[in-house]
Amino acid sequence: MASTALVLAIFLGAWVVLLHGYHWLPEVDAQRHAIVSYLLRGMGNELPEMAYLNPAEAFHLLDVRQLFARVDRLFVGVLACCLLLLYGWKRFAGGCLALHSGYLGLACILLLGLLMALGGFVPLFVLLHYWLFPAGNWVFPDDSLLIRLFPLDYFFRFGLVYGVVVLGMFVGLIVWGHTRGRLS
Template sequence: MKKYSKAIGAAAAILWIMFWITAVILQIAGDGHLMEAEMMQCAPPETTGLAAAEYPGIVDMTTGYLTGRIAEFQYTVTDSAGQNAPCFHDYEAAHMADCRALISLDRTVMILAGVSALVLTAAVLLRGNRERFCRGILTGLRIMGGVLAALLIWALADFTGLFVTFHKAAFPNGGWLLNPQTDLLIRLMPLDFFIRLGIRGAMRALAMPILLEAAARAGIYRTRNKEQKP
């Protein structure tokens, strides 16, 4: 165990960051207040054709569907003739079913990464070399930092390209290709909506690497001080 403490530390750091990023995604997917605020900012009633009074209901339905609280993705409004009219086409609901499956996968990855990171961390703290483990955490942070920095540079240079590439990989059936002229879903969630959510998510995600860096350096410092004591 002591021999591999540094490698285990690097793996643990990567797993902790994966846990935190997936947790942030899950939290944002269920945050109705945030979603409504960003919709009103990026997709106001004058561009969507949806009355402002309907936004809270449609957001509650959306977040509830993504997190599994609501079984069906559909919202009805009362038209000028007093009839209930559905807001979304079947293919829009089908795309949101794909999104919910992705959120479900995100939840599974979060649990697996969190449990694995906790087990590795506990094992080394109990039986491994703590200083080497802490140095491994710093190595893992550098690895993940490089990967995330590359994604950040891509996003800053061409967010649309990153967005399209992700959707092609995640939704190969093409269900994400919607028409703003006919489809309310894309009018409610234009590209700017995802850019703003991405920025908020990135800011929240920074908490874990900062915490890991501080904890690892504190661990190295304490271990050295303990070794220097007579």
């Protein structure tokens, strides 16, 4: 249970940090920056006040905003549970939890990598959107502003950075766990 909580905390934490870290990166497109700023402003039900968006795009952004806010809250809850579990688990100092969590996280990444190798990024992207937005309000024509501002390549690059970050964290846990095991 503690390993699963730690793995979930790492996956969610990396997601939250990378999304919110976006504000610190230089953005050449003012419209994209305004949209990302709107998405990260919390759970409110107000539509974005951006004249360049059509109603379908605005409603999709509202759904994405609410999803991001739920992920933020879930991360805080999982992190709190994880800290309580770590406090109560005595074997953590020996590196056992770090090893279990690191290997579990690597297994999750390998499974995701296998799915991408078998089907590619696009089917996984589509499946994720069907799952997260079952109403279907995420499909837009190719000339849509959202498609032009956030092309598939944008999400692929973000996914690649995210994958490298979580991979590094899980490998770090494994190395730390082996080091702690020898020191105990």
